Amino acid sequence: MFQTTIIREAVAEGVGLHTGVYGHIRLAPAPAETGIVFRRVDLDNFPIEAQGHNVARVSYATSLMKQGVLLSTTEHLLAAIYSCAIDNIYIDIDSIEVPILDGSAEPFMQMLEKCGVRKLRRRRRYLKVLKPLEVVEDDPSMPGQVRRIGIYPADEFRVRCYVDFPHPLVGQQEVEMLVSPDTFRHLLARARTFCFERDIEPLRAMGLIRGGSLENAIVLTSEGVRNGPLRFPDEFGRHKALDLIGDLALAGLPLLARVEAHKAGHSLHTQLVSRLLADPSLWSITTSESALPESDAYLTALSPAPAAD
Numbered sequence: 001m002f003q004t005t006i007i008r009e010a011v012a013e014g015v016g017l018h019t020g021v022y023g024h025i026r027l028a029p030a031p032a033e034t035g036i037v038f039r040r041v042d043l044d045n046f047p048i049e050a051q052g053h054n055v056a057r058v059s060y061a062t063s064l065m066k067q068g069v070l071l072s073t074t075e076h077l078l079a080a081i082y083s084c085a086i087d088n089i090y091i092d093i094d095s096i097e098v099p100i101l102d103g104s105a106e107p108f109m110q111m112l113e114k115c116g117v118r119k120l121r122r123r124r125r126y127l128k129v130l131k132p133l134e135v136v137e138d139d140p141s142m143p144g145q146v147r148r149i150g151i152y153p154a155d156e157f158r159v160r161c162y163v164d165f166p167h168p169l170v171g172q173q174e175v176e177m178l179v180s181p182d183t184f185r186h187l188l189a190r191a192r193t194f195c196f197e198r199d200i201e202p203l204r205a206m207g208l209i210r211g212g213s214l215e216n217a218i219v220l221t222s223e224g225v226r227n228g229p230l231r232f233p234d235e236f237g238r239h240k241a242l243d244l245i246g247d248l249a250l251a252g253l254p255l256l257a258r259v260e261a262h263k264a265g266h267s268l269h270t271q272l273v274s275r276l277l278a279d280p281s282l283w284s285i286t287t288s289e290s291a292l293p294e295s296d297a298y299l300t301a302l303s304p305a306p307a308a309d
C-alpha cells in the first residue's frame with residue numbers, strides 16, 4: 001500500500017458552529033510524509049499538524065492549538081479525510097474554526113470526490129496497536145455508570161460506538177464497522193451534529209454554538225425533533241461514530257486497531273490518542289519508508305456518493 005494525496009484542490013466556505021466566524025477552506029495536495037496539516041492562511045500559512053500533541057481544549061468539539069494558534073471543530077473534516085485513506089493533505093483555512101456546513105461530513109466527502117486521490121511513490125506507514133489501552137471515567141449524567149474507550153490489536157481499522165441518551169428518539173444506539181471509504185460514505189458521512197433544545201441557552205451562555213442553526217444541527221425537543229426528518233433512524237449513534245473517527249485521525253497515521261467507545265466523547269477520544277502515542281510499548285509502525293520506482297505511481301479516484309434518501 002502506498003501513501004496518497006489528492007489530485008486537485010477543492011474549496012468550501014461557511015460559518016463555524018461554535019465561534020460563528022465565517023471562513024473559507026481549501027484542500028490542496030501535499031507531498032509524501034507531510035501528513036494532514038492545517039495551514040492558517042490568515043497567519044502567514046502557520047501550520048498546525050493534525051496530531052495528538054497539538055490537541056487543545058476539548059469539550060463540545062475538538063480543537064487543535066500550536067504556539068497559541070487555535071483551530072476549532074476539526075473532527076468532521078478529519079473523519080472524511082482519514083476514512084478516505086488520504087495520508088497527505090494541506091487544509092488551508094482563513095479562520096479559527098472549520099466551517100460546520102450541514103453538520104455532517106457529507107460536504108467534505110463531496111469535496112474529496114472532486115479532488116480525486118493520487119498514490120505517491122512512498123509506502124504507507126501504519127500505527128499497529130500491539131497491546132490494549134483503556135480510558136474510563138465516571139458518567140456525570142448517570143451516577144454509578146461509566147464512560148469508557150478502549151483500543152485493541154487488530155489487522156484492520158474497526159470501530160464500535162455505543163451511545164445512550166435518555167430521549168425517545170435516541171436511547172441506546174450502536175454502530176460497529178470496518179472503516180473504509182465506502183463504509184464511511186454509506187454509513188456515517190451524512191449523519192449530522194445534534195443537540196438538545198434545553199441545552200441551547202446554557203451553551204450560548206458559555207460562548208458556544210454561536211453559529212448553530214436549524215440548517216447545521218439536529219435539534220431535539222423533549223419529545224421529538226425540531227427540524228426533521230432524520231437522515232437515519234439512528235443518526236445520533238452514527239454521528240458519534242463519525243466524531244470518533246475524526247478524533248482518531250489525530251493518531252497521525254492510519255491505525256491497525258479496533259476501537260470501542262462506550263458513551264465516550266471528544267475528551268475521551270483524544271485522551272486515548274494522547275495516551276497511546278505517549279507509550280511506544282503499545283504499538284509499532286509497520287512498513288518501510290523506502291521510495292519506490294516511478295512506474296508504481298498511478299491515479300485513482302473515489303467513487304461517487306450515493307443519492308440522498
Ligand SMILES: [Zn+2]
Binds near residue numbers: 193
Ligand atoms: Zn460531530
